[in-house]
C-alpha cells in the first residue's frame with residue numbers, strides 16, 4: 677500500500693484543492709481561469725475525470741482537451757497496457773484479467789496511477805484529465821479523500837453504436853495513437869435520431885502498424901459493457917450527488933461532437949490557444 681500512500685500525500689502539487697460546489701460553477705470556473713489573466717500555472721490546474729462506457733470515446737476527447745488545456749491525459753487503461761507490454765512481474769496476471777474484460781484490482785491500479793502521477797510531478801506536470809479512473813465506488817471514494825476533482829464529464833452514446841465502434845478500434849503499435857476503421861450508419865429508431873460516424877483513418881506511416889486490442893472482440897466488449905453497468909455506473913451517481921457530473925450525449929463523430937463538447941464546457945478553442953501563447 678506504499679504507492680497508495682504516496683498518491684494520498686497531501687503536499688503533492690498534483691493534489692491542488694479547488695473548491696467548487698456545482699457543475700455549473702465548475703464550468704464557469706474553467707472559463708474564468710482561462711480568461712482572468714491568472715497565467716500559465718493556474719491555467720494548468722484542471723483536475724477532470726472522463727467517465728463513460730468502453731468505446732464511447734473518452735480517450736479521443738480527453739486527449740484533445742489535454743492538448744488544448746496543457747494538462748496531462750492519464751488513461752489507466754494505457755498504464756495497464758504499458759505494464760503488460762513491459763513483461764514485468766505483473767504481466768501474466770494482468771493479461772488474464774484484461775483479456776477477459778474484467779477489472780484489475782484497486783491496489784494495482786492505485787500503484788500504477790501513483791507511479792504515473794509521481795513521474796509527471798517530477799517533470800513539472802500539474803493537473804490532469806483522468807480517463808478510465810475511477811471505475812468503482814471504492815476508487816472514487818479514495819480519490820475524493822485525497823484530492824478535489826473539479827469536473828466529471830460523462831460521455832454517452834447509443835449502445836448499438838458502441839459495440840460497432842469498439843470492433844472498429846485500432847491502435848498504431850509504434851506511436852500508440854488510436855484510430856477507427858468502422859463506418860457507422862445507425863438508423864433512426866424509437867424516437868432516436870439516426871447517427872453516422874466516418875472512420876478515423878490513420879496517416880500512411882501508421883497504416884501498416886495497426887493492431888486490434890485483445891479485449892476489443894465482440895464477446896469481451898459485451899462483458900466490459902456488463903461490468904461497466906455493474907461496477908462503474910454507480911460512479912456516475914457518486915459524482916452526480918457531489919454536483920460535479922456534466923452529462924454529454926455525443927451527437928455523432930468527432931466533427932459534430934468536438935465543437936459541441938467545447939460549447940458545453942464553455943471553452944472557445946481559439947481563445948484557449950490564444951491565452952496559452954499570451
Ligand code: AMP
Pocket residue numbers: 730752753754756773774777778779780781782785807808809810811812815891900
Ligand atoms: P480501458 O482502456 O480503459 O478500457 O482499460 C483496459 C482494461 O484495463 C480494463 O478492461 C481493465 O481490465 C483495466 N483497467 C483500466 N482502468 C482500470 C481501473 N480504473 N480499475 C480497474 N481496472 C482497470
